[in-house]
Amino acid sequence: MTDVATTGFEVLFGRPPEVARDAPGRVNLIGEHTDYNDGLVMPIATPQRTRVELAAARSDVVRVWSASIAAARPATYRLSEERRTGEWVDYVQGVTAAMRTRGLALHGFDARIESDVPLGAGLSSSAALEIAVVRALVEAFALPIDAIETARIGHDAETGLVGAPVGIMDQMAASLAAPDAALFIDTRSLEFEQLPLPSAAELVVIDSGITHRHAGGEYRVRRQECVDSARRLGVPALRDVTAAALAAGTLPPPLDRRARHVVTENARVGEAREALQHGDARRFGELMNASHRSMRDDFEVSTPEIDALVAIAQAQPHVFGARMTGGGFGGSVVMLVARGAARDVAQLVAARYRAERNGAPAILIP
Numbered sequence: 001m002t003d004v005a006t007t008g009f010e011v012l013f014g015r016p017p018e019v020a021r022d023a024p025g026r027v028n029l030i031g032e033h034t035d036y037n038d039g040l041v042m043p044i045a046t047p048q049r050t051r052v053e054l055a056a057a058r059s060d061v062v063r064v065w066s067a068s069i070a071a072a073r074p075a076t077y078r079l080s081e082e083r084r085t086g087e088w089v090d091y092v093q094g095v096t097a098a099m100r101t102r103g104l105a106l107h108g109f110d111a112r113i114e115s116d117v118p119l120g121a122g123l124s125s126s127a128a129l130e131i132a133v134v135r136a137l138v139e140a141f142a143l144p145i146d147a148i149e150t151a152r153i154g155h156d157a158e159t160g161l162v163g164a165p166v167g168i169m170d171q172m173a174a175s176l177a178a179p180d181a182a183l184f185i186d187t188r189s190l191e192f193e194q195l196p197l198p199s200a201a202e203l204v205v206i207d208s209g210i211t212h213r214h215a216g217g218e219y220r221v222r223r224q225e226c227v228d229s230a231r232r233l234g235v236p237a238l239r240d241v242t243a244a245a246l247a248a249g250t251l252p253p254p255l256d257r258r259a260r261h262v263v264t265e266n267a268r269v270g271e272a273r274e275a276l277q278h279g280d281a282r283r284f285g286e287l288m289n290a291s292h293r294s295m296r297d298d299f300e301v302s303t304p305e306i307d308a309l310v311a312i313a314q315a316q317p318h319v320f321g322a323r324m325t326g327g328g329f330g331g332s333v334v335m336l337v338a339r340g341a342a343r344d345v346a347q348l349v350a351a352r353y354r355a356e357r358n359g360a361p362a363i364l365i366p
């Protein structure tokens with residue numbers, strides 16, 4: 001019997017692929033829940049990537065198959081008839097809909113998708129898929145789309161047809177980040193800058209194994225709280241709130257805490273950028289720790305299990321700092337550790353978390 005997950009393009013579609021493109025997942029190092037407030041973020045690409053092989057079709061029919069699902073048949077739809085199904089193919093439909101809205105000339109196509117970006121671990125497998133699909137289409141149909149427009153198309157797919165009210169960080173990271181340098185992004189101007197990690201440091205990422213069922217709903221609530229806070233403070237976005245305006249104390253709880261997280265987090269990203277410019281791993285680690293406290297106490301997007309995992313990580317020797325990464329209520333924890341110590345630290349932290357909290361962690365990096 002052949003393993004369905006290894007079914008190749010030719011077996012699926014009876015001809016070879018014409019193009020193959022890929023895109024990474026992302027780990028956010030610092031700058032959480034700031035992107036939809038026009039603020040600052042600093043993700044980095046994962047070594048794990050999503051790959052798309054694709055061949056143009058004569059008709060307007062799209063056939064697409066994913067090795068992660070390994071269904072018996074490809075999902076099928078017609079261009080201009082994209083509609084939400086609640087299935088993974090919506091990410092592809094969202095991309096073609098967003099590209100058509102821009103007036104880009106597409107034909108139908110066959111595509112095969114394969115990914116080692118883990119699903120549900122907070123590493124943005126969805127952005128990796130969107131960006132890999134955009135890249136494959138750009139190449140197959142010779143479209144004049146640059147990396148920022150690629151990110152915008154992925155973001156439109158996600159907020160539009162898929163219907164998740166996210167910021168643009170993940171798509172910018174999948175389109176522009178590399179695995180060895182932090183990507184500082186101003187999400188208002190979309191200006192960005194690559195900043196290498198300090199030579200004395202490397203990353204560890206551990207998936208907590210927890211996915212919060214209500215994370216989508218909580219994300220919406222936080223986003224709305226930020227909109228309400230900005231309106232009450234008379235600014236276009238929380239990006240524009242100064243520390244002085246915050247200190248004036250006109251926001252009722254919990255909006256005061258939500259706004260404080262965003263304002264202090266933006267400041268921390270600015271400081272983290274300076275720390276990287278000086279190769280200062282220790283300072284960067286302190287800022288990660290402070291970011292986690294702020295997410296836990298002010299933005300309230302952590303959970304007791306995640307806090308325990310972060311505390312275990314922060315207590316280890318050779319750890320500069322640790323925090324939850326991504327939207328919250330579960331997912332992964334990122335740590336900055338002394339170069340050469342990553343493997344040992346990762347195993348130690350995972351073992352402690354398993355023993356102390358009965359957790360089911362998975363080491364994603366290294």
Ligand code: GLA
Nearest residue numbers: 032033166167168169326327
């Ligand atoms: C999710 C969203 C991002 C961002 C983070 C929180 O990953 O997709 O846009 O808002 O949460 O920082």
